[in-house]
Amino acid sequence: MRKEPNSTTMRSLKYALLGMLNQQDMTGYELTKLFEGALSEFWSIKQSQIYPELKRLTEENKVTYRVEITGQVLEKKLYSITEQGRQDFMEWLVRSAPLPPTPKEDFRLQVFFSHQLTSAQRQTLLKNQLAQHQARLEHLQQNRRDFGPQPAPDTAAMSDYMVLVGAIMREETTCRWLERCLELNDPAATP
Amino acid sequence: MRKEPNSTTMRSLKYALLGMLNQQDMTGYELTKLFEGALSEFWSIKQSQIYPELKRLTEENKVTYRVEITGQVLEKKLYSITEQGRQDFMEWLVRSAPLPPTPKEDFRLQVFFSHQLTSAQRQTLLKNQLAQHQARLEHLQQNRRDFGPQPAPDTAAMSDYMVLVGAIMREETTCRWLERCLELNDPAATP
DNA sequence: ATTTGCATGTAATCTGTTACATGATTCA
């Protein structure tokens, strides 16, 4: 008896790949580069996940591929989304799911237990975290500068832009939070 | 030959449990309730994870337990942290790790692909998300009101407070981001 | 000729989720 597909799981990677292939045919390698590059700012995946998932999507008839030759003999598989895959993807894309549980962040757990540290240790921890988020924020702000003027609605560039703005706002807030935590732990500071 | 403990993994659950047991002896059931209750706002775990992890921590001599009887026969295991466990925990607590990759959020992936929707569909998606985050924000703000005045530095209450403030700031920003996205997608709106 | 990049995969392990499974105690 064939196993029924389990419909209760998220399959986020599936939709990430279908979404990319819905825009353009690509090889697994190109998909890897995309997710390791600019996209990794908000969606990171490992190379080793890609090929098994593409294989699975092929078996499920969500994608197909044709083999192309680079140079003399090197084979690459150029993947395309199928009609079934596109339908699946569009269904996911419009879906309004209930909010998932807040993602776990180890640092927030450290903060939760931070009264078990000395004041100085806590300050070191907070300052270090702040420095790291400031660096990430500056990097994202550079991305925005490189982006140029605000794109037009209903374009791929606008989607990119919304995600980028979201990432920047998130980092800004994290920095403000950490600064606030430092204040709260320094009784000398003026509130 | 005995397997070496793998030191490259995070073991976040380990430290979450040790941190709790470092404050008070507890049963697995009580730990479950804690993480399902107030803490679930920023750190959610499933009941089924608890008992295997407690078993493992016992084998690793990070915790011990004594059996107590409720009623006539019902056994419960009251866990305590060991000295070794406390050392482990404190080492983790002061550790400044490099930032982990940004946690994956399906919704941001949907936004990234949202130019493949109609303007109306996109608006529905954004508005639905906004409503959900507004509800969560109100819930968190209620928690803050219940919290009372700002706690003193160096107390457990202050740690709680910092995490709560962080959660509120995060939700506020998410709401502002979603409102901004709605603006960006409505050419009629005044910027 | 050597390094870097293109290209595709597998194996082992870890973490987390869903679902199942059982039974005692307390309160209405």
Next chain:
DNA sequence: TGAATCATGTAACAGATTACATGCAAAT
């Protein structure tokens, strides 16, 4: 006496990470 809560576990599966493994092509 029946429902809610206390209390502890297991099994199967899903998802992600780390590490390994191989080999061609292009550029310096």
